[in-house]
Amino acid sequence: MINLFNYIDRPSPIHRLTGACKLVCLIAWSLAAMTSFYTPLLIAMTAAALVLFRIAKLKLSDISFMLGIMFAYILLNNVLIFLFSPEHGVGIYGSRTVLFSLVGPYVVTTEQLFYHLNVILKNACTIPIVLLFVCTTNPSEFAASLNRIGVSYRVSYAVALALRYIPDIQREYRDISLAQQARGVEMSRKASLVNRLKAASAILIPLILSSMDRIETISNAMELRGFGKGPRRTWYSGRAFSRMDWACMAACCLLAGLSLLLTWRNGGRYFNPFV
Numbered sequence: 001m002i003n004l005f006n007y008i009d010r011p012s013p014i015h016r017l018t019g020a021c022k023l024v025c026l027i028a029w030s031l032a033a034m035t036s037f038y039t040p041l042l043i044a045m046t047a048a049a050l051v052l053f054r055i056a057k058l059k060l061s062d063i064s065f066m067l068g069i070m071f072a073y074i075l076l077n078n079v080l081i082f083l084f085s086p087e088h089g090v091g092i093y094g095s096r097t098v099l100f101s102l103v104g105p106y107v108v109t110t111e112q113l114f115y116h117l118n119v120i121l122k123n124a125c126t127i128p129i130v131l132l133f134v135c136t137t138n139p140s141e142f143a144a145s146l147n148r149i150g151v152s153y154r155v156s157y158a159v160a161l162a163l164r165y166i167p168d169i170q171r172e173y174r175d176i177s178l179a180q181q182a183r184g185v186e187m188s189r190k191a192s193l194v195n196r197l198k199a200a201s202a203i204l205i206p207l208i209l210s211s212m213d214r215i216e217t218i219s220n221a222m223e224l225r226g227f228g229k230g231p232r233r234t235w236y237s238g239r240a241f242s243r244m245d246w247a248c249m250a251a252c253c254l255l256a257g258l259s260l261l262l263t264w265r266n267g268g269r270y271f272n273p274f275v
Contacts, residue, residue, distance in 0.1 A: 007137065007139060007163070008058060010136070013055060019143075020146060021246075025248055028255060029126070032256040036259040045255075049128040058131075073123075082106070087111075087112060089114060089115030092115060092272075095275070139161075144239070177200075
């Protein structure tokens with residue numbers, strides 16, 4: 001079954017961190033990556049993200065589907081940037097070094113290629129961390145961690161249910177798809193893309209109906225157990241912050257501070273090697 005934002009249980013140091021710690025680290029890391037175009041920092045963060053991915057003992061086969069979607073997004077993003085603003089990098093870096101011309105106003109410049117490199121690096125250092133957070137965070141433990149840092153337990157439990165429900169939707173979709181194929185509906189690669197899309201869209205109605213039925217069952221069960229009546233609740237998977245949690249949060253917050261400091265000292269967000 002295709003892995004789409006599922007928790008993957010592995011014996012790794014990253015898995016042993018609390019969910020709230022990983023959320024704080026994700027926010028700080030994303031802040032550092034998104035607020036800066038300082039190329040050396042982005043390269044270092046990309047390398048660190050790949051190392052962390054390795055430490056988490058995740059395999060490429062575990063997230064191959066999501067990586068394919070991410071690579072398609074990065075490619076489309078860069079193509080659209082060039083189509084709508086082929087000299088955006090020229091305006092940013094204040095110089096123009098033409099490599100070769102294409103058609104009409106489309107000219108490939110060194111500055112534009114360098115800008116695209118930075119865009120790719122920003123995605124390359126952020127996407128692995130997002131996948132790392134999703135694939136190494138147990139939904140129940142994450143909900144308990146959110147409640148520990150002050151989030152309402154009702155909101156925390158809703159987040160846990162949403163994360164737990166994603167694999168159920170995938171499994172339900174796969175079961176309905178197999179049932180449709182058993183009835184003679186062709187959904188393999190032998191069929192054309194249009195026919196495969198039509199067959200996939202036909203699965204949506206039974207999938208929505210089964211999802212609504214499951215939601216009603218869960219809601220009734222929670223209501224019968226008096227969920228939400230009290231101001232507080234206990235958590236079976238709750239854990240206190242360890243020294244490693246505090247160290248990781250401090251390191252990521254320092255990284256975000258370093259990004260802002262480099263932006264201030266550089267006089268702007270962009271690292272300019274052309275001056």
